[in-house]
Amino acid sequence: MTQPYRILVVDDEESIRLLYEEELADEGYEVQSAASAEEALAAIPVFKPHLVTMDIKMPGMSGVDALIRIKEIDRSIPVILCTAYGEYKQDFSTWASDDYVVKSSSLDELKQHIQRLLNEKPAAE
Amino acid sequence: MIFPQPPYRWFDTAAGALLSGDPLPKTLRHFLRLCCRQQNRTLAGIWIRHRKHPDLEPLLTVDSAGNPVPAAPIKPGSPLFPADLATAAQPGQCLELDCRQPWHNRDPAPGRPLHCLSIPLIAGDELIGLLLLAGAAADCRPAGSNFETVLVSRLLAMLLRAGDENEPAAGERYADPWIALAAMSAAAARAASLEELAAAIGMPLLLAGFIRRCSLEVGVILGTPNANVTWPPAAPESQPCINLPLEGAGSGCSISFFYHAESRWREHHLAAILEMGSRIAAQNLVRLQRQILDARQDNRQHIHMLTFLHQVKNVLLTETSPDGVVNLALGALVCPHGFGFDRAMMLKLEADPVPRLIGVRAAVINQEHHQRCLLTESAAAPDQQVPLQQLISCLLTTGNSAPNSLREQVDRTVINLPFPHQGPLTELFARRQPQIISAPADYGPLPPPLTALLAPAGSVVLPLTGEPGPQGMLITDFHRRAPDPALLPYLTLFADTVSLALEQVQLYRQESTTLANLRTLRSRLVHYETMTALGEMAASIAHEIKNPLVSIGGFARRLQAMLPEKSREQQYGAIIIKEINRLERIVNDILGFSRSPSTTHAPCRMNDLAAEVAELFARDAWGRGVEVLLDLDPDLPTVEGDPYQLRQVLINLIANAIQASWGTGGGQLTITTACADDDSDTVTLTVEDTAAGIPPEIMHNIFNPFFTTKDEGTGLGLPICHKIIMNHQGTIQVSNRPAGGARFEVTLPVRQAQQLTIRPAADNHL
Numbered sequence: 001m002t003q004p005y006r007i008l009v010v011d012d013e014e015s016i017r018l019l020y021e022e023e024l025a026d027e028g029y030e031v032q033s034a035a036s037a038e039e040a041l042a043a044i045p046v047f048k049p050h051l052v053t054m055d056i057k058m059p060g061m062s063g064v065d066a067l068i069r070i071k072e073i074d075r076s077i078p079v080i081l082c083t084a085y086g087e088y089k090q091d092f093s094t095w096a097s098d099d100y101v102v103k104s105s106s107l108d109e110l111k112q113h114i115q116r117l118l119n120e121k122p123a124a125e
Numbered sequence: 126m127i128f129p130q131p132p133y134r135w136f137d138t139a140a141g142a143l144l145s146g147d148p149l150p151k152t153l154r155h156f157l158r159l160c161c162r163q164q165n166r167t168l169a170g171i172w173i174r175h176r177k178h179p180d181l182e183p184l185l186t187v188d189s190a191g192n193p194v195p196a197a198p199i200k201p202g203s204p205l206f207p208a209d210l211a212t213a214a215q216p217g218q219c220l221e222l223d224c225r226q227p228w229h230n231r232d233p234a235p236g237r238p239l240h241c242l243s244i245p246l247i248a249g250d251e252l253i254g255l256l257l258l259a260g261a262a263a264d265c266r267p268a269g270s271n272f273e274t275v276l277v278s279r280l281l282a283m284l285l286r287a288g289d290e291n292e293p294a295a296g297e298r299y300a301d302p303w304i305a306l307a308a309m310s311a312a313a314a315r316a317a318s319l320e321e322l323a324a325a326i327g328m329p330l331l332l333a334g335f336i337r338r339c340s341l342e343v344g345v346i347l348g349t350p351n352a353n354v355t356w357p358p359a360a361p362e363s364q365p366c367i368n369l370p371l372e373g374a375g376s377g378c379s380i381s382f383f384y385h386a387e388s389r390w391r392e393h394h395l396a397a398i399l400e401m402g403s404r405i406a407a408q409n410l411v412r413l414q415r416q417i418l419d420a421r422q423d424n425r426q427h428i429h430m431l432t433f434l435h436q437v438k439n440v441l442l443t444e445t446s447p448d449g450v451v452n453l454a455l456g457a458l459v460c461p462h463g464f465g466f467d468r469a470m471m472l473k474l475e476a477d478p479v480p481r482l483i484g485v486r487a488a489v490i491n492q493e494h495h496q497r498c499l500l501t502e503s504a505a506a507p508d509q510q511v512p513l514q515q516l517i518s519c520l521l522t523t524g525n526s527a528p529n530s531l532r533e534q535v536d537r538t539v540i541n542l543p544f545p546h547q548g549p550l551t552e553l554f555a556r557r558q559p560q561i562i563s564a565p566a567d568y569g570p571l572p573p574p575l576t577a578l579l580a581p582a583g584s585v586v587l588p589l590t591g592e593p594g595p596q597g598m599l600i601t602d603f604h605r606r607a608p609d610p611a612l613l614p615y616l617t618l619f620a621d622t623v624s625l626a627l628e629q630v631q632l633y634r635q636e637s638t639t640l641a642n643l644r645t646l647r648s649r650l651v652h653y654e655t656m657t658a659l660g661e662m663a664a665s666i667a668h669e670i671k672n673p674l675v676s677i678g679g680f681a682r683r684l685q686a687m688l689p690e691k692s693r694e695q696q697y698g699a700i701i702i703k704e705i706n707r708l709e710r711i712v713n714d715i716l717g718f719s720r721s722p723s724t725t726h727a728p729c730r731m732n733d734l735a736a737e738v739a740e741l742f743a744r745d746a747w748g749r750g751v752e753v754l755l756d757l758d759p760d761l762p763t764v765e766g767d768p769y770q771l772r773q774v775l776i777n778l779i780a781n782a783i784q785a786s787w788g789t790g791g792g793q794l795t796i797t798t799a800c801a802d803d804d805s806d807t808v809t810l811t812v813e814d815t816a817a818g819i820p821p822e823i824m825h826n827i828f829n830p831f832f833t834t835k836d837e838g839t840g841l842g843l844p845i846c847h848k849i850i851m852n853h854q855g856t857i858q859v860s861n862r863p864a865g866g867a868r869f870e871v872t873l874p875v876r877q878a879q880q881l882t883i884r885p886a887a888d889n890h891l
Contacts, residue, residue: 015676022683084671085716102713103671105678105705 005118008049009033010040010066011082012058016103020053023107024114037066044073050121051114054097056083067097078117082110135163139277148414153185154193156281161189164242166260171246172199173254173285181206181255184285199255205243210252219244219274244274246282253282430615433463437619441626445633454623455488458601464612464619466585466601470578472538473597482597484538484578540572554595559587559616561608575600583607587620591628599623660715667712674712678705714841726877728763729771731810735796738775746783750791751814753779758799761808765877770849777842778812778869784835785816785867792816792866801872807855810871818861827859846871853877 007029009020017033024031032047034040038061040052052070056063067079078098085102099113142156157169170186183196199206204222220243244256256278437457444450451471458469471485553560562571563583571579578584580602587599599620602608685698739753746753764771779794786792792815801807819827826832828847833840850857855873862868 013672013676015680016672019676019679019683023679084668084675103675104709105675105682105702107679 004028004030005050006030006032006047007114008040008043008047008052010037010052010058010063011055012036013055016055020107020110023111027111027114029114037061037063037069040066041069041073044070044077049077051118052077052079053082053101053110053114054079056081056085076121078121080110080113080117135160135277138163139281150185154187154191157185157187158189158191160256160258160277161187161260164258164260166242166258168194168257168259170194170196170257171254171281171285172196172257174252184254186257205241205255205257210245244278246278246285248282248285253285256281430463433457433460434615434618434622437463438622441622442629444626445630447627447630447634450623450626450630451486452488454599454619454626455486457619458599459488464601464615466608467603467605468580469599469601471597471599472540474595482538482540482575485597538574538578540574553586553598554588554590557588557590559585559613559620561585561610561613563607580605585612585616587616587623589620589624589627591624593628596624596627663715667715671709671712671716674705674708678702678709681705714845726765727768729766729768730761730763731771731798731808731873732757732759732761734768734772734775735798735810738772738779739796741776742779742783746794749783749787751783751786752791752793754793754795756795756797758808761798761800762875764808764873764875766853766873767849771853771873774846774849774871775810775812777846778871781842782812782814782816782867786814789816806875807872808875810873811868812871813862813866813868815862815864815866818865818867819859821861824859828857 007024009017009024009031011017011020011033012035014035017035021031021033032043032049034043036058037054040054041061043049044052054063054067054070061069063081063083067081070077070079080099080101081097082101082103098117101110101113104110138159139156142152142159153171157171160169161167167189168186169189171184172181173184174181179201181199183198186194186196188194202208205220207220220241222241222243239259239261241257241259244258245252246254246256437453441450441453441457444453451473455469455471458464458466468487468489470487472482473485474480474482561583562579562585578600582603582605584600584602585608587601589596589598681698681701685695685702688695688698735757736755739755743753775796779796782794786794794815795811795813797809797811797813799809799811801809823832823834827843829840829844832844847857850871850873853873854877855871857872858870860868860870
C-alpha cells in the first residue's frame with residue numbers, strides 16, 4: 001500500500017494550523033504542523049515532508065527566509081507560500097517558492113495546488 | 126533853456142517811487158504820499174481824462190499819510206481844468222490857484238485859504254490827466270523848478286500810459302531810438318557779461334544812432350550789477366548825470382546820461398530821455414507782472430498735473446485686472462480734472478496668431494456724466510477730495526462711455542505688424558515718446574486703420590512700451606482742436622505709468638496662475654497622502670481580520686459538513702459561511718487596493734485573458750440571465766504588462782457589468798478587443814452592457830476609492846482598475862451607450878516605455 005504524502009504546515013496561528021491539519025488529513029495526507037520557521041527547519045529532517053505550506057509573516061524567522069533555508073536543505077521539496085497578503089503573489093517565483101496561495105476559508109485552491117505539485121513528484125516512499 | 130543844476134530832490138524821490146517795480150496802485154499811492162511830503166501839502170491826487178468822456182475822473186487821491194480820500198470829477202471849464210488846457214497844454218505848465226475843489230467833502234485846510242497846484246500830465250502831445258497837490262496856502266513849499274515839475278509829470282504820464290501802448294511791430298523796432306534803448310535795456314538785464322551785452326545788442330552802434338538822431342551831445346554809462354560800460358569810451362569823471370534804472374528796480378542796471386564836452390542839457394532832450402526811461406520802466410513793469418502771473422499760472426498748472434499724475438499712478442498700480450487698467454487709463458485721459466481730452470482709445474499689441482495691434486476700447490467725455498461728476502465733487506466737503514477712481518468710474522459708466530460709432534470703429538481696428546513702412550509709427554515705438562500727429566498726410570504712409578482713428582485737428586499717440594517690449598498704444602485727442610504740446614511731458618510720464626501697470630497686471634496674473642496650480646497640486650498631494658494613509662490603515666486592519674476569518678470560515682465549513690442535511694443547523698452554518706465569504710471579499714479588495722503597485726513585465730494575450738475571464742463568469746452570467754459575447758480581434762498584438770493585474774481589471778469590469786445587468790433583469794455583455802485606429806501602437810479592450818448605464822451625476826465619482834452605489838460593494842473595484850491601467854501607462858474611460866448601458870474602454874500601449882515601477886503620483890483619483 002502506498003504511503004500517504006507527508007505535508008508540513010508552518011503557521012504561527014494555532015487555529016490555522018488545526019484547520020489545515022484536519023482539512024488536509026481529510027484529503028488523505030499525513031500532516032504535521034510547526035508554529036515557527038525554526039520549528040519547521042528542525043522538523044524537516046525528521047518528518048521528511050513531501051510538501052511544505054509556509055506562512056510568510058511569523059515571529060522570528062520569516063517564511064521567506066525559511067523557504068530559502070529549506071531549499072538549501074532539499075531543493076526537491078515543494079514549498080507553497082500561504083499568506084493573507086495578496087500583494088506578494090506576483091513575486092513568489094523570485095523567492096524560489098513553488099507556488100503561492102492567498103489564505104482563504106475555502107481550502108479548495110490550496111488543495112488543488114498541493115495536488116498539482118505532488119502529482120509532478122514521484123509517488124511517496 | 127539852461128538846464129538847472131542838480132540836485133533834484135523831488136524828482137529823485139518821485140522817480141524812485143514810480144520806477145520801483147511795485148504794482149501800479151501801490152506805486153501811485155507811494156508816489157502821491159511822497160509828493161505831499163516833498164511839497165508840504167496835505168492832499169495829493171491823480172485825475173485821468175478818458176478819451177470818450179469830457180470829465181476828469183479821480184484815479185487816486187490820498188492824504189499825507191497815504192490814506193485814500195474821496196474826490197469828485199473835475200469838469201471842463203473849472204478853474205483847475207480851463208478849456209484850453211486840453212489842446213494847448215505844455216509840459217511844466219502848472220497852475221497855482223486858491224481852490225477848494227475837488228475835495229469839497231473834506232477841507233484840506235480848515236478855516237484857512239487853500240492853495241492848489243495843478244500839473245497837467247502829457248503823454249506825447251496828448252493831455253491824459255492832472256496831478257493835483259493841495260494844502261494851506263501858508264504852508265505850501267514853492268513848486269520848485271519848472272524843469273523838475275516837467276520831469277515828474279512826464280515820468281508819471283508815461284507810467285500811466287504804458288499799459289495802453291501796443292508793442293511796435295518788429296520791423297520798426299530799431300527805427301525808433303527809444304525802442305532801441307528799451308530793447309537794449311532788456312538785453313542788458315539778461316546779459317551775464319559786458320562782452321555778451323555788446324555782442325547781443327550792438328550797443329555802441331545803437332547808442333551812436335540814438336545820439337545822432339536826437340542830435341544829443343551826450344554820453345551814456347550803462348551800469349550792470351557787475352560793472353559799467355561807458356560811451357563814448359572816455360567818460361568824464363565829474364559830470365552831473367541823470368540815472369535811469371532799467372528793468373524795474375530789482376535788476377541793478379541803469380543808464381546814466383551826462384554832459385559831453387561843453388554841451389548843455391536842453392529841456393526837450395531831458396524830457397525825451399525821461400519819456401524813454403519811463404516807457405522802459407513801465408514796459409518792464411507790465412512785462413514783469415505778466416511774467417510773474419504766467420509763472421504763477423504755470424506753476425499752479427504744473428502742480429495740478431503732477432498731483433493728478435500721482436493720483437493716477439496710485440490708482441493704476443493697485444489695479445489687478447487688464448480691463449481695469451485700460452478703463453482707468455482712458456478715464457484719466459478724458460477726465461476734465463486731468464488731461465481733459467475729448468476722446469481716448471486703446472490699441473493692444475497681440476502676439477497670436479500674428480503680431481498685430483487691435484482696438485480694445487474707446488472713451489469719450491460725456492457731458493451728462495461730467496455734470497454729475499462735478500456735482501459729486503461739489504457735494505463733497507471742501508477739504509475732502511473725491512477719490513480719482515470714483516471720479517473716473519463716474520465718467521465711465523458700465524463700459525458705455527463711447528458712442529456706438531466710435532466703439533465699433535475701435536473694435537474693428539486691426540493693424541498687422543510689422544508695419545510695412547518705416548513711418549512715424551515705427552519711430553514712435555522706437556523713441557518711446559508720445560507724439561502729436563497733426564497732419565496724417567504729412568507723416569508718410571500710416572496704416573489706414575490708424576489714420577481713421579486720428580482726429581483732423583491732430584491726435585496724440587502714446588506708445589506703451591514696457592520692459593518686455595511694446596504693449597500697445599493710446600490715442601487721444603480734442604476732436605476739434607489741436608493738442609497742446611505742453612501736455613507731452615505729462616503724457617510721457619502717464620504712458621510710462623500705464624505701461625508699468627499693464628506689465629504689473631501680467632505678472633500678477635502669471636503669479637496667480639502659478640499659485641492656483643500650486644494650490645491644486647497641494648490639494649492633490651494632501652488627498653493622495655490621505656488616501657495612502659487610509660489605504661495603509663485599512664490594509665493593516667484587513668490583514669489582522671483576515672487570519673481569524675480564515676479560521677472561522679474554515680471551521681464553519683467543516684462544521685456544516687458534519688451537520689445533518691437540510692437541518693436548521695446546516696442552514697445557519699450556510700449563512701455563516703456566506704457572510705464570511707462576503708467579509709473575505711471585502712478584505713481582499715482593501716488589501717488589493719492598498720498594496721504597492723509593483724508591476725511585472727510579461728507578454729499578455731488580451732484575447733486569451735478576456736476569454737479566460739469570460740469563461741470564469743460564464744456560469745454566473747448564465748444564472749443571472751446575462752449573455753456574454755466576445756468580439757476579439759484575431760490580429761491583436763500581445764501587450765507588455767502584468768497578466769495578474771490585467772486579469773484583475775477584466776474580472777472587476779465583467780463582474781460589475783453582470784451585476785448591473787442582473788439588476789435590470791439580464792441582457793447582453795460584450796467584450797471587444799481591437800487594434801487602435803490610428804498609428805499609436807495601442808490596443809483597446811471594451812466591456813459593454815445593456816443595463817441602465819451610469820447616472821451622469823455620479824459619473825465623475827466612479828473611479829474614486831470607496832465610492833459605491835451597491836449595497837454590498839467596497840467601492841474599490843473600479844479604483845483598482847484605474848490604478849492598474851494607469852500603471853500600465855494606459856487609459857480607462859467610461860461612457861453611457863446611446864442605446865443604453867455602460868461602456869468601459871481600456872487602452873493599453875503595446876510596449877511599455879520604461880521599466881514599470883511604483884507611480885502613485887500619476888493617479889488623478891488618489
